[in-house]
Amino acid sequence: MTPSRPLPTAVARALGALWALVALAAVPAAVRVGEGGPAPARAPRVVLVVLGGGVRAADVLGRADLTPTVRGIAQAGFGADGWAVGGADPVDATEAVLTGRDVAVETPGRVRPRWPTLMEAVRRGLSLAPTDVWYASFADGEALELAASDHPDHGARFAPSLAVGDGPFGEPLRPLFALYGRPNPTAPRAWELLAGLRGASSVEAARRLGVPVDGKGAAEALRVERALLEEVDRRSRDLAGPAALDVRALRGAVSVLRLFRPRLVVVRLGQADVASKDLYAYWDVLKRVDAELARLRAAVAEDPELRATTNLVVVGDLGRDAQQNAAGGYGRSDGSPDQTRTFCVGVGPGLRKGASPRGKRAARDVAPTLAALLGASMPTAEGAVLDELLAPR
Amino acid sequence: MAIAAAGLALLVASLARETAAKDPPVAASPPDLGFYVRTVARWTDEHCAACHREAGAGGLRLLPPAADRDGERERRRLELESLRRFVDPESPWTSRLLRKVLGEDRGGLPHAGGAFLRPEDDAYDDLLDFACGATTTNLPPEPDPGKDRRAALGEEVALDASASFDRDDDPMRFRWQLAVRPPGSRAALTALDEKATSLRPDVSGTYVVRLRVFDGKVWSAWRPVVLEVLERTGPEAPDPVATSGLEALDPAALRRVRSVYGDVLGRPPTPPEALLHASKPAVEVAGILLATLEAGRALVEDAALRLGLVGDFDPVSEAALALPYRLAGGEATPADVEAALARDPAFLRAHPEGPALGRAVAALLGRAPTEDDVAPGRGTAAALEAALAGEPFRVAALRRLAGRYLGPADAEAVPVARATESVAVLARAFVASPAWAGAGEARREADDLAFVRALYADLLGRRPTTAEVVAVTRAIVAVPGSRAGRAAVVAVLLDSGEVMLPLVVDLRDPDAWVADRFRRTLGRAPTEHEARVYRTALLDPAGGPHLVVRGLLTSPEYASR
Numbered sequence: 002m003t004p005s006r007p008l009p010t011a012v013a014r015a016l017g018a019l020w021a022l023v024a025l026a027a028v029p030a031a032v033r034v035g036e037g038g039p040a041p042a043r044a045p046r047v048v049l050v051v052l053g054g055g056v057r058a059a060d061v062l063g064r065a066d067l068t069p070t071v072r073g074i075a076q077a078g079f080g081a082d083g084w085a086v087g088g089a090d091p092v093d094a095t096e097a098v099l100t101g102r103d104v105a106v107e108t109p110g111r112v113r114p115r116w117p118t119l120m121e122a123v124r125r126g127l128s129l130a131p132t133d134v135w136y137a138s139f140a141d142g143e144a145l146e147l148a149a150s151d152h153p154d155h156g157a158r159f160a161p162s163l164a165v166g167d168g169p170f171g172e173p174l175r176p177l178f179a180l181y182g183r184p185n186p187t188a189p190r191a192w193e194l195l196a197g198l199r200g201a202s203s204v205e206a207a208r209r210l211g212v213p214v215d216g217k218g219a220a221e222a223l224r225v226e227r228a229l230l231e232e233v234d235r236r237s238r239d240l241a242g243p244a245a246l247d248v249r250a251l252r253g254a255v256s257v258l259r260l261f262r263p264r265l266v267v268v269r270l271g272q273a274d275v276a277s278k279d280l281y282a283y284w285d286v287l288k289r290v291d292a293e294l295a296r297l298r299a300a301v302a303e304d305p306e307l308r309a310t311t312n313l314v315v316v317g318d319l320g321r322d323a324q325q326n327a328a329g330g331y332g333r334s335d336g337s338p339d340q341t342r343t344f345c346v347g348v349g350p351g352l353r354k355g356a357s358p359r360g361k362r363a364a365r366d367v368a369p370t371l372a373a374l375l376g377a378s379m380p381t382a383e384g385a386v387l388d389e390l391l392a393p394r
Numbered sequence: 395m396a397i398a399a400a401g402l403a404l405l406v407a408s409l410a411r412e413t414a415a416k417d418p419p420v421a422a423s424p425p426d427l428g429f430y431v432r433t434v435a436r437w438t439d440e441h442c443a444a445c446h447r448e449a450g451a452g453g454l455r456l457l458p459p460a461a462d463r464d465g466e467r468e469r470r471r472l473e474l475e476s477l478r479r480f481v482d483p484e485s486p487w488t489s490r491l492l493r494k495v496l497g498e499d500r501g502g503l504p505h506a507g508g509a510f511l512r513p514e515d516d517a518y519d520d521l522l523d524f525a526c527g528a529t530t531t532n533l534p535p536e537p538d539p540g541k542d543r544r545a546a547l548g549e550e551v552a553l554d555a556s557a558s559f560d561r562d563d564d565p566m567r568f569r570w571q572l573a574v575r576p577p578g579s580r581a582a583l584t585a586l587d588e589k590a591t592s593l594r595p596d597v598s599g600t601y602v603v604r605l606r607v608f609d610g611k612v613w614s615a616w617r618p619v620v621l622e623v624l625e626r627t628g629p630e631a632p633d634p635v636a637t638s639g640l641e642a643l644d645p646a647a648l649r650r651v652r653s654v655y656g657d658v659l660g661r662p663p664t665p666p667e668a669l670l671h672a673s674k675p676a677v678e679v680a681g682i683l684l685a686t687l688e689a690g691r692a693l694v695e696d697a698a699l700r701l702g703l704v705g706d707f708d709p710v711s712e713a714a715l716a717l718p719y720r721l722a723g724g725e726a727t728p729a730d731v732e733a734a735l736a737r738d739p740a741f742l743r744a745h746p747e748g749p750a751l752g753r754a755v756a757a758l759l760g761r762a763p764t765e766d767d768v769a770p771g772r773g774t775a776a777a778l779e780a781a782l783a784g785e786p787f788r789v790a791a792l793r794r795l796a797g798r799y800l801g802p803a804d805a806e807a808v809p810v811a812r813a814t815e816s817v818a819v820l821a822r823a824f825v826a827s828p829a830w831a832g833a834g835e836a837r838r839e840a841d842d843l844a845f846v847r848a849l850y851a852d853l854l855g856r857r858p859t860t861a862e863v864v865a866v867t868r869a870i871v872a873v874p875g876s877r878a879g880r881a882a883v884v885a886v887l888l889d890s891g892e893v894m895l896p897l898v899v900d901l902r903d904p905d906a907w908v909a910d911r912f913r914r915t916l917g918r919a920p921t922e923h924e925a926r927v928y929r930t931a932l933l934d935p936a937g938g939p940h941l942v943v944r945g946l947l948t949s950p951e952y953a954s955r
Contacts, residue, residue: 132874173868173869173872174868174869174872176499176865177865177868177869177886179498180499180890181886181890181892182886182890184885184886184888187885188936191941194931194934194936194941195944195945195948197927197930197931198927198928198946201926201927202945202949205921206951207950210951222876222877222878225876226876226877226882229873229879229882230882230885260878
């Protein structure tokens with residue numbers, strides 16, 4: 002065996018510096034992690050947030066003090082109320098949003114949809130890897146059944162990846178943290194130094210391993226590493242207070258977006274259901290969820306690739322009664338327009354700014370419309386594709 | 395691995411059989427019904443019944459209270475029958491009953507019901523007594539043969555059982571046994587029934603002596619003590635400040651000794667080990683390492699992980715648990731190792747009959763599963779046994795062993811006839827071959843297991859435990875297809891408080907420290923450019939030793955072959 006001979010210093014330095022520069026820059030459409038290959042350039046992305054548990058449209062679109070972010074989305078993109086809900090309770094109504102079909106009366110105890118969800122349709126239609134489609138939920142266990150149907154042509158094979166509880170990496174990392182605790186946060190300057198160290202060694206490492214120097218791949222690896230460790234720093238698991246579970250789901254979605262840059266993320270929230278008993282707690286939930294939506298928008302905006310391709314849509318599952326109940330809250334059973342109509346807002350490069358639906362609109366239209374935006378179709382949906390909401394291609 | 399820990403009590407080699415023939419029949423006591431009813435049942439009712447009553451989750455079935463006294467007695471008897479399958483009287487410390495109630499970070503097994511106890515809890519002691527065969531009138535004695543140690547060839551080693559004890563203060567009898575000795579050794583214990591005995595090693599290698607004690611009522615399980623008579627040092631935790639001395643080694647020799655350690659032990663050498671062995675021929679170093687228990691454990695650990703026998707599926711059979719000792723004694727062939735693991739009851743639990751077992755059998759045969767393998771009625775225990783008895787399996791196991799040492803083409807070229815040779819003979823032959831040196835030149839990135847072992851050797855100076863291997867390898871795949879998981883593991887370990895690194899102010903010569911870290915972790919000196927960049931990071935207020943080591947350990951070159 003002969004000892005390795007280093008490259009001339011000047012060449013190594015130049016290549017290393019180049020690597021470090023590439024590593025520090027944001028790399029659009031870089032090499033993807035996971036099973037899928039490189040994403041097509043500028044392929045559209047969708048983040049669909051189901052603000053569930055029963056939310057009155059007026060409380061979202063008409064209250065600047067409660068939900069300024071949602072109103073901001075409506076002003077920057079489109080926003081409308083009057084969408085007919087597709088089910089009588091939050092589970093059925095959410096299922097209607099996800100499958101594009103109204104759920105009249107479900108079998109008691111049954112949660113798994115009969116018809117394919119938007120996530121299955123998109124994964125199947127676009128041949129996407131599991132890490133390209135995600136479902137983040139405020140609740141785990143049975144609630145996750147909503148992610149995929151038992152339809153014979155779809156189901157588990159096309160189910161999305163799940164981000165629940167401790168976030169997308171909580172489960173694999175938890176045993177490690179149990180043994181050693183969590184690492185300290187890495188300062189921005191330390192990331193710069195680390196990129197420099199990797200750059201300095203990249204040429205020699207590539208030569209010894211007999212592989213070409215891959216600046217782009219290394220930059221993507223560093224981006225993913227940073228996103229993962231920052232997700233760890235966020236400690237979503239420790240979140241408490243109003244809407245903590247909803248917030249965890251939204252934080253999980255942010256992590257997923259930053260790491261995997263998936264084509265579709267569906268976030269299901271549900272803690273607004275507290276409105277039946279406590280009006281003030283309901284308002285606290287709306288405020289905190291709205292703040293997390295702002296965080297999500299910021300995460301999209303700070304990544305050039307996501308900013309250029311991501312469409313954010315927020316839709317309610319069902320509304321609330323017109324009048325307060327005896328407990329001082331709002332139930333969801335009076336059949337009034339407040340309860341049977343909900344809202345939908347959206348913003349992004351694939352959505353038409355200032356658009357409004359023509360004629361009747363329903364929650365069941367959301368899934369087929371978003372599938373069309375992504376380039377897929379949902380033939381099993383009963384809802385219509387609302388072309389008027391989509392930007393011309 | 396737990397395999398090795400539990401196997402300490404279970405090896406029955408030919409030597410042991412000879413000794414046993416002269417002894418009266420002794421065996422550890424099975425769990426006692428009276429002790430169960432009086433001491434354990436209340437605890438299991440409180441903590442286990444919610445999941446294990448009626449439904450019998452995980453194979454343990456507890457029963458609802460009976461209406462009358464006879465019914466209650468029958469209920470407890472049936473519960474004890476169910477519990478017996480989770481208790482190993484010959485190795486009570488590793489019984490599944492005990493490991494299921496411990497957290498995974500304390501050596502426990504995955505348990506859907508969570509962790510209930512720590513080893514220091516009184517209730518844990520009760521369960522351990524139960525597993526040891528305690529009765530309502532007698533607690534079993536505890537053997538203590540002393541700590542594992544290194545010994546010199548030809549020098550007498552004293553073994554003392556004085557630390558053994560009986561909690562009832564019953565007078566004890568002792569039974570020693572030389573369970574393993576190296577090939578060609580004629581060494582023997584000077585006494586078998588005394589409190590103290592001794593052994594004079596006459597051949598280099600690994601000796602395993604076992605002790606069992608008797609309190610007049612029950613025999614304890616065997617407790618082993620390992621004597622290593624080899625020219626070895628370490629591994630030991632690295633000194634955070636002092637230079638390792640590796641700069642004195644020829645770079646080619648350093649690289650060669652790292653390759654031998656990597657192939658035989660699955661980890662790099664610590665600096666003292668590298669300094670001791672770098673001047674020796676590779677085949678001689680391989681011979682020394684192959685005679686250690688660590689080498690056997692590493693090989694079995696690799697095979698067990700590959701076969702999915704970890705955590706809840708840890709091997710439990712005597713044959714599987716004895717493998718590290720057989721390997722240290724130079725006995726087993728590659729097929730013997732894998733067959734013992736595949737015949738372990740845990741294998742069929744991990745790969746139930748049907749398509750899962752069909753796929754596992756195909757993997758044992760070294761090929762991708764076909765439609766035929768997973769067709770209904772094909773993946774059966776009988777098919778597994780037939781596969782293990784066949785020539786294709788022996789050849790596949792040979793190829794897998796060869797793949798540890800050689801490149802793919804050279805591993806394929808190993809003659810099929812060698813499948814009947816022992817692992818030790820084969821491994822030495824591989825290291826002696828020109829192909830081994832060639833494989834060393836063509837470096838390749840470390841797999842996850844090699845990466846984990848290298849981390850523990852370089853940062854902590856030891857091998858990872860089973861719980862650590864499982865936790866870390868799970869974290870590594872947190873982001874599929876990315877190195878981010880490895881980077882997260884490095885960050886976690888460096889900040890765990892267990893890794894000793896110096897403060898910058900303690901470094902008299904930063905350049906030398908950086909160069910030394912390169913040699914320790916990558917097995918080479920830094921290039922001029924690397925030295926300059928790493929020095930800058932070392933002295934930067936946001937950098938420092940942690941960041942330098944983090945950069946090295948997350949390099950794709952780290953732990954590469």
